[in-house]
Amino acid sequence: MEPMVLEPFAATRDVHVIPTLFPVPNVGVIPMNAFVLRAAEPVLVDTGAGVLSEQFLDALSSIMRIEDLAWIWLTHEDADHTGSLERLLELAPRARVATDFFAVGRMLPARPFPLDRLRLVTPGERLPAGDRELVALRPPLFDSPATLGLLDDSSGVLFSSDAFGAPLPTAQEAAATSIADLDPGVVAAAQAAWANVDSPWVGSVDPAVFARSLDAVRRLEPTAILSSHLPPAHGQTETMLANLAAAVTTTPPPATTQAQLDVLLAGMAPAAV
Ligand SMILES: [Fe+2]
Numbered sequence: 208m209e210p211m212v213l214e215p216f217a218a219t220r221d222v223h224v225i226p227t228l229f230p231v232p233n234v235g236v237i238p239m240n241a242f243v244l245r246a247a248e249p250v251l252v253d254t255g256a257g258v259l260s261e262q263f264l265d266a267l268s269s270i271m272r273i274e275d276l277a278w279i280w281l282t283h284e285d286a287d288h289t290g291s292l293e294r295l296l297e298l299a300p301r302a303r304v305a306t307d308f309f310a311v312g313r314m315l316p317a318r319p320f321p322l323d324r325l326r327l328v329t330p331g332e333r334l335p336a337g338d339r340e341l342v343a344l345r346p347p348l349f350d351s352p353a354t355l356g357l358l359d360d361s362s363g364v365l366f367s368s369d370a371f372g373a374p375l376p377t378a379q380e381a382a383a384t385s386i387a388d389l390d391p392g393v394v395a396a397a398q399a400a401w402a403n404v405d406s407p408w409v410g411s412v413d414p415a416v417f418a419r420s421l422d423a424v425r426r427l428e429p430t431a432i433l434s435s436h437l438p439p440a441h442g443q444t445e446t447m448l449a450n451l452a453a454a455v456t457t458t459p460p461p462a463t464t465q466a467q468l469d470v471l472l473a474g475m476a477p478a479a480v
Pocket residue numbers: 283285350351369
């Protein structure tokens with residue numbers, strides 16, 4: 208399959224998901240979600256993958272007038288989260304970018320960024336968005352030191368960035384609109400594997416120390432956990448936390464080798480004439 212942006216769907220009363228499916232050879236299909244939070248000051252959480260920018264912008268404009276965006280919250284600077292950023296700065300001239308200072312610093316060498324459009328946030332800070340506040344937080348797992356998730360204090364929805372993500376075996380599973388539609392054992396194994404690939408330091412963390420990070424999520428009492436790389440999880444916080452706790456002692460999956468790449472490329476070679 209080719210990477211593709213799917214039809215947006217409502218995950219909660221005021222959050223729409225813009226899902227992208229991204230196949231990963233020998234692994235499965237990874238969901239790549241961006242989110243529209245229908246606050247009085249509308250918020251886009253992350254901006255999709257650059258190679259699918261046209262599809263992404265079409266999907267976004269099917270939900271709202273892009274020019275009405277007030278905030279673009281970048282959870283971190285990775286390419287799967289910042290793909291349409293420059294286009295959106297043009298299309299939404301009043302939007303400001305809420306993110307961590309280091310995220311901008313890590314983007315700047317390749318992607319000059321208008322600093323007057325920036326609204327820096329730090330962990331624990333509350334960003335007013337009209338009818339609610341967005342609480343910036345560091346998720347328990349991350350692959351960039353700049354990562355900032357957020358809690359919508361009105362709905363209790365937690366946007367966790369890469370944390371809680373999982374590549375799923377099939378496109379159908381990756382396209383689910385709720386993890387309630389998936390086999391819990393499949394989700395648990397995939398989350399533990401992803402945790403070890405995306406945050407490889409998790410295997411060297413003292414489980415008791417990591418448990419404190421998970422407790423911080425528990426205390427938020429999120430009504431839903433919206434990961435950038437998993438279908439929405441409603442009311443399943445304890446399951447999600449248990450799956451991450453297990454990641455500390457899970458053997459990391461082996462890295463993809465050149466031999467596997469050779470096999471993959473041989474399968475993609477055009478037929479000889
Ligand atoms: Fe990332």
